[in-house]
Amino acid sequence: GTGLRIGIIGAGSAVFSMKIVSDLCKFPSLSDSHVVLMDVDRTRVENVLVLAKELTKYFNAKLKFSIVETIKNAVEGSDFVINTALAGGHGYLDLVRSIGEKHGYYRGIDAQNFNFVSDYLNLTNWNQLTLFLKIARTIEKYAPNAWYLQAANPVMEGTTLVSTQTGIKMVGFCHGHHAVEAIAKFLGVSEYEWQVGGVNHGIWLTKFRTKDGKDLYKEVEKALQKTRYEEFKPSNPFDDQLSPVAWEMYKLYGLFPIGDTVRNSTWKYHRDLQTKIKWYGAPWGGADSEIGWKWYVEELSRVVGVIDMFAKMVREGAKINELKTGTQIDDYLKEILSEKISGEQHVPFINSVVSKVPGRFVVNVLNKGKIKNLEDDVAVEICATVCGEKFEYEETHIPERVVNWYLKPRILLAKQAIDAFLNKDVRLIADILERDPRTKSTEQVEKLIAELYTVVRQEAEKVEQQE
Ligand code: NAD
Numbered sequence: 507g508t509g510l511r512i513g514i515i516g517a518g519s520a521v522f523s524m525k526i527v528s529d530l531c532k533f534p535s536l537s538d539s540h541v542v543l544m545d546v547d548r549t550r551v552e553n554v555l556v557l558a559k560e561l562t563k564y565f566n567a568k569l570k571f572s573i574v575e576t577i578k579n580a581v582e583g584s585d586f587v588i589n590t591a592l593a594g595g596h597g598y599l600d601l602v603r604s605i606g607e608k609h610g611y612y613r614g615i616d617a618q619n620f621n622f623v624s625d626y627l628n629l630t631n632w633n634q635l636t637l638f639l640k641i642a643r644t645i646e647k648y649a650p651n652a653w654y655l656q657a658a659n660p661v662m663e664g665t666t667l668v669s670t671q672t673g674i675k676m677v678g679f680c681h682g683h684h685a686v687e688a689i690a691k692f693l694g695v696s697e698y699e700w701q702v703g704g705v706n707h708g709i710w711l712t713k714f715r716t717k718d719g720k721d722l723y724k725e726v727e728k729a730l731q732k733t734r735y736e737e738f739k740p741s742n743p744f745d746d747q748l749s750p751v752a753w754e755m756y757k758l759y760g761l762f763p764i765g766d767t768v769r770n771s772t773w774k775y776h777r778d779l780q781t782k783i784k785w786y787g788a789p790w791g792g793a794d795s796e797i798g799w800k801w802y803v804e805e806l807s808r809v810v811g812v813i814d815m816f817a818k819m820v821r822e823g824a825k826i827n828e829l830k831t832g833t834q835i836d837d838y839l840k841e842i843l844s845e846k847i848s849g850e851q852h853v854p855f856i857n858s859v860v861s862k863v864p865g866r867f868v869v870n871v872l873n874k875g876k877i878k879n880l881e882d883d884v885a886v887e888i889c890a891t892v893c894g895e896k897f898e899y900e901e902t903h904i905p906e907r908v909v910n911w912y913l914k915p916r917i918l919l920a921k922q923a924i925d926a927f928l929n930k931d932v933r934l935i936a937d938i939l940e941r942d943p944r945t946k947s948t949e950q951v952e953k954l955i956a957e958l959y960t961v962v963r964q965e966a967e968k969v970e971q972q973e
Pocket of ligand 1: 515519520522545546590591592594656657658659660661679680681682969972
């Protein structure tokens, strides 16, 4: 093995941490790594520790674990630092959303054209952005050769912020591109080549063809003609890859939107609950309606409860492969215990970097000319083959329609959000709100800012004080 030290910040995110640990067990070159867990929630991280140790035994791996209290301790001596923390938790997201709604901003002020994902706040999450920068600066100081892997959202703003403000090695990861598989399955194709490109949660199917080079967009076009997508019935709030919104976006922009890109459309699909239900399907109206998001947050807290129970059972001597709930969590556990790797890219990426085994990844990195018609100083999401520290980016062509009507406005919002955050300037937030279709008066904006940014500043200050 390579004897790596891997720090995970926000390691109490049990689903994520267990996938990472399970993947580490499955790569012989990484299965003697030292995994350092850091979280502000002691109970959650201790539960993860108990389950992670048991998982390691199950796979006969040699992973070592420790819990540390501070970011510095998670970083110092590490070769890789993974950040999956959500500063303030879902409670904070709900709080800022409710203050927004109180002042007339349905789904909160962060809900904007091309940015509706409910845990992807960029205007009010000064705490989360503060945490990203704090981790990055700690890496710069105490582990300047370490890689920073960003899993926590907002990945686009986070990667842009860290990569422009510090000199550390960084990649942002998302698993959204797996949604290509849903399209292929729908079309009935099993062998195909694909490529995506754009920005995080704003990625587009830039290549889709058979192994012998036939363009599969022809099949997409045929499906468009004969599919009655208006009758789409989602199986859960996140089942939107083949929703009417996806097809409408395809018709307007000319490429198929992939993964959470479908959630990031315009107000046309998000104006109110009824509109969301019409476009994303009943009964939820997609993941980002008040109903869909409630479903998700309840699901998450159920998982936290189950993890708590599992950890208790393991402490009392149960084996990890004996744990059962009779719910969907069993499928998830089965997957973790199978030989398959999780679909999260972090561990395969680490393997490609340290073992120099070439691997194809979808990465978030500063553009710097990779996508020709987009700005240089912003993080794009793009396909790359990684081997050692060498990245070979795929030539990615995105049509002007997608660039001018979708990506550029989204990128501008990211840059404005980062500017407002770096300068802690609420006048810039007000300026964004003056262009917001929900704003009826300047007085409304002023009242909102006075109440909301008191909270925003307080929470950012807490993270600033964190060790
Ligand atoms: P969560 O509330 O469960 O938070 C994860 C952990 O972060 C918790 O254990 C919490 O205690 C910890 N934490 C909070 N503040 C911290 C701090 N200041 N320092 C250290 N740890 C801290 O949230 P979640 O639903 O698991 O989501 C975690 C993040 O991952 C979110 O940003 C979410 O948007 C993101 N996410 C990313 C992807 C992806 O593919 N990149 C997919 C899903 C979710």
